[in-house]
Amino acid sequence: MTLAVGGREMPASAARAPDVPKLKLKVPYLVWRDGRPRWVPGPALRAKGAKGADLKSAEGAWLGLEAAIEAARKLNAEMADARPLTPKPAARGASVVDLVEDYMRSDDFSRLAATTQDTARSKLRAIKFRPARHGEPETRELFGLSPARAIGKPEAKAFFEHCRKTRGLVSARHIIMLVSAAWKWGSTSTTWRLTGENPCHKLNLPTADARIRVAIEAEIRALDGAAEALGLWSVVDAVYLALFSGQRQTDVLLLADPFGSNRSAADRAAAGEPIRLRQKKTGAVVAVFCAPPLVARLAQMEERRRARAVVRDELLVDERSGAPFVSRSQFDKRWREVRDLAIAGDAARGLEPCPSLNTLTFRDLRDTAVTWLFRAGANYPEIGSITGHSPATIITILKHYLLIDETDARRANDKLTAWLAAQGMRL
Incomplete structure (x- = not known):
């Protein structure tokens, strides 16, 4: 038998010659190095669990050419129908x-x-x-x-x-x-002691578009009517607290009365004093000076509390359980009940349908509060002093919360027009 090597014929026994370091054959994954046949699978077969192997006889002798070709073809056939390996789970305590x-x-x-x-x-x-x-x-x-x-x-x-x-x-x-x-x-745990760069950093992940949804007066009135019809006044009480304080839902639900005072929140609001609260997420204490609609709402809340002899410190109490809202999910259930009725309306109760509420969530009320403050002329630090955000982050946050529309564009153009006139420019 002869082999074609470097364009010339040579006996198979000469395959061990020092001047022939490697011989490539037309059999997939079979290679010949220094007269020794070896089966070297590619990535596809390795993914199925295949590993490279020396082609030897049962006695440990290297196979000749024909035997090596037959052995390689057999290995190729065995792996052809094999399935990819399922990664083995990490040992307990390491995954x-x-x-x-x-x-x-x-x-x-x-x-x-x-x-x-x-x-x-x-x-x-x-x-x-x-x-x-x-x-x-x-x-x-x-x-x-x-x-x-x-x-x-x-x-x-x-x-x-x-x-x-x-x-x-x-x-x-x-x-x-x-x-x-x-x-x-x-990376700082004595148990794990992870080293190297955090694999989740700098992945260039896409971000969701900022969702800006600002409530309108008609929607608040529709919610109020539905809450009245269902006897769930606390839901819209929470709406007013969120609208005029700019606080997160968790802080609204946990707002307690009194906070450092033996006077009710309604009395302090009517006297022009702030309602103070400690934010659950940040621990910051913020002061909320109540706008007239919130002052009036707090007075109504106080009347209902007295009528029901509520002795809890929390301002918001679930009418059906007589206890504060222990979780967001409990409040969300009531919120959806009120909102669904407001969306559908009820002619028998004198409720006009308000389908636009279908896209409003309770979280949108925080967006609404910040937007209303901005529309009223409050600057960034003033808004942050109410919502509890630090001055360093207020500008970045407003990029999410502020809805830029034609009102701002018209106001900006009016300012530019007035400035041009004051400068006496004739362009």
Whole structure:
């Protein structure tokens, strides 16, 4: 038998010659190095679990050419129908899920705001399980099972894209933020001692468009009418508190009376004194001077409290349970009930339908408060002093909250026109 090497014929026995370091054959994955045959699978076969092998006889002798070709073809045939390997889960205490769970048991996590902790707990499930289809059992997310020390930016970015397609952009960003926070904690943990760059940093993730939704007077009146009809006055009480304080929903629900005073909030508001509250998320104490609509609403709230002999400090009390709202979900249920009636209307109760409320959420009231303050001429520091935002971030936040429309454009043009006239320019 002869082999074609370098354009010349040579005996197969000469394949061991020093001047022939490597011989390439037309059999997939079979290579000949220094007279020794070896099967070297490519990436596709390695993904199925294939590993390179020396082609030897049972006695350990190197196979000849024909035997090596036959052995290589047999190996190729065996791997042709093989399925890709399923990544093996990391050992207990080493996976991404383990890292996140350890972080959520840490002191760092316990110091976060309650709402932030609740969001993190809801996102942990997304790291553990794939979205379950109807009637099918849940399956584990391979990313969550992967060794935490082995993930890099490509794996984090791929998992983000997977979550974005299955759970939406906003949820996907929250999930990656949770993994990032856990990694950051792990880098200072004596148990984990993670090293290297955080794989969730600088992934160039897309951001959702800023959602600006400002309520209008007709919508507030429709909500008020629906709440009156249902006997759920506390829902619109919360609406007024949010509109004229610019506070987050959690802070509105927890607002207590009194705060450092034995006088009611209604009495202090009527006297022009502020209502002070401590923000749950930031711990900052802010003072809210009440606009006339809120002063009137607080007076109505005080009358209802006295009529029902309410002795709780919290301003907002669920009429049906007689207790404060213990969770956002409890309040959200009442909010949806009032809003749904306001949307549909009820001729028998004299309620006109208000379909535009279909797009309004309670969170939009914070946007509305900031926008109304800006429309009224309040500057950035003044708005921040009410909402509790730091001066350093107020401008960035307003990019989300302010709705720029023709009113601002007209006012800006009027100022430019007046300035040109004052300068005496003739252009």
